[in-house]
Amino acid sequence: MKKILQRLGIVILSLTAFLTIGYLTPRKWGNYSQADCTISLYISNQGIHTEIIVPVKNEYFDWNQFLPLTKIGRDATSDYKYLSFGWGDRAFMLETPTSGSINPVTGFKALIFPNPSTVQVQGYRVFPQNQETKCVKISGANYLKMVNFIKNTFQLDTGGNKMKISYGYDNTDSFYEAKGSYWILKTCNDWTAEALRKADVNTPLWSTLSPAIMFHLNSGCECIAEGRSQ
Numbered sequence: 001m002k003k004i005l006q007r008l009g010i011v012i013l014s015l016t017a018f019l020t021i022g023y024l025t026p027r028k029w030g031n032y033s034q035a036d037c038t039i040s041l042y043i044s045n046q047g048i049h050t051e052i053i054v055p056v057k058n059e060y061f062d063w064n065q066f067l068p069l070t071k072i073g074r075d076a077t078s079d080y081k082y083l084s085f086g087w088g089d090r091a092f093m094l095e096t097p098t099s100g101s102i103n104p105v106t107g108f109k110a111l112i113f114p115n116p117s118t119v120q121v122q123g124y125r126v127f128p129q130n131q132e133t134k135c136v137k138i139s140g141a142n143y144l145k146m147v148n149f150i151k152n153t154f155q156l157d158t159g160g161n162k163m164k165i166s167y168g169y170d171n172t173d174s175f176y177e178a179k180g181s182y183w184i185l186k187t188c189n190d191w192t193a194e195a196l197r198k199a200d201v202n203t204p205l206w207s208t209l210s211p212a213i214m215f216h217l218n219s220g221c222e223c224i225a226e227g228r229s230q
Contacts, residue, residue, distance in 0.1 A: 028202045037137040037221035041146075041199065043192065043213065044084060045132040050192040050210045051086035051122070052150070053133065060140045061147050067162065072123045073172040080123035080172070085150050087178055088188035090118040094166065094175060114181035118165060119153055122173040134214055137221035138199045146199040153191070155179050189213055 039060065042053035056063050063069075069078040086093075092115075138146075154162050155177040163177035180186065193207035201219045204212040 036139045037219075037223075038140045039138050039143040040223055041136050041138055041143070041201070041219075042082075042127075042133050043136075043196075043217055044128070045134075045210045045214050046086075048210055049086060049088065049188050050213050051084040051120075052146075052192060052195055053082050053084045053124075053128070054147075056080050056083055058143075060143055066151060067121065069123060071164075072121055072174050073170070074167050075171040077123070077125075077172075079125050082124040082127055084120075084122040084124070084128075085153075086120045086122075086188060087117060087153060087180075087182075087191040088120070089182035090116045090165070090175070090178075092182075093118055093120055112184065114183045117178040117180050117182045118175045119178040120168060120173060120175050122168070122170075124172070132214070134217050135223035136201055136217055136219040137223040138201060138219050142199040142201075146195050149195050149198045153178050153180070184208075 039058060040055070044051045044053055054063070056069065063083055064078070067083075069080050070076045072080070072083075157163050165175040165177060167174050180191075182188070187208050189210050189212070190207050192213055193203040196203050196213075196217075199219070202216050204216045207213060
């Protein structure tokens with residue numbers, strides 16, 4: 001029994017060390033070189049979940065052409081100035097409006113077994129001030145690469161239309177069918193990290209935890225989030 005406990009302790013310590021190194025290690029070292037610092041991109045930390053916040057429209061892309069604003073929320077408005085995108089386990093996200101309402105059974109299933117996924121889209125008339133957000137600036141070309149990644153996350157029907165699952169928790173969001181399966185080897189934060197890498201933004205080697213995403217967020221461009229200082 002003593003040897004078993006010792007071996008278990010070694011495994012736990014080794015795993016902890018491995019994950020810690022992955023948490024602290026960036027995928028890119030040294031200086032960053034965006035072609036230009038044109039587009040402000042925002043990452044929101046929801047505690048255990050990260051989301052990407054983008055302007056509805058800029059000189060490079062108009063999200064209303066891909067996802068009509070009036071169909072996102074129950075309020076059917078076109079007044080949104082920002083949209084946030086978050087990917088995750090479908091059952092977990094539909095049943096968990098806040099981090100305080102997590103169902104342990106649903107959470108366990110989401111991590112252990114590959115499950116269907118969803119994209120949550122949230123509209124904002126003004127930039128959200130009640131969330132932890134960080135800002136990075138990226139080039140227009142890299143922004144389009146990230147936009148294409150997000151667009152390609154949506155699962156389409158045979159007619160090429162986005163497939164809405166349901167409206168969300170507020171009057172300004174909805175859930176859509178998404179590509180890919182969610183589980184411990186591909187979490188919501190891994191999806192965020194992959195989107196950021198498309199835009200040449202630094203991410204951690206191990207991106208499962210949201211604080212790791214926020215810690216390594218860097219594009220080589222200075223940026224101040226809306227309504228606050230960095």
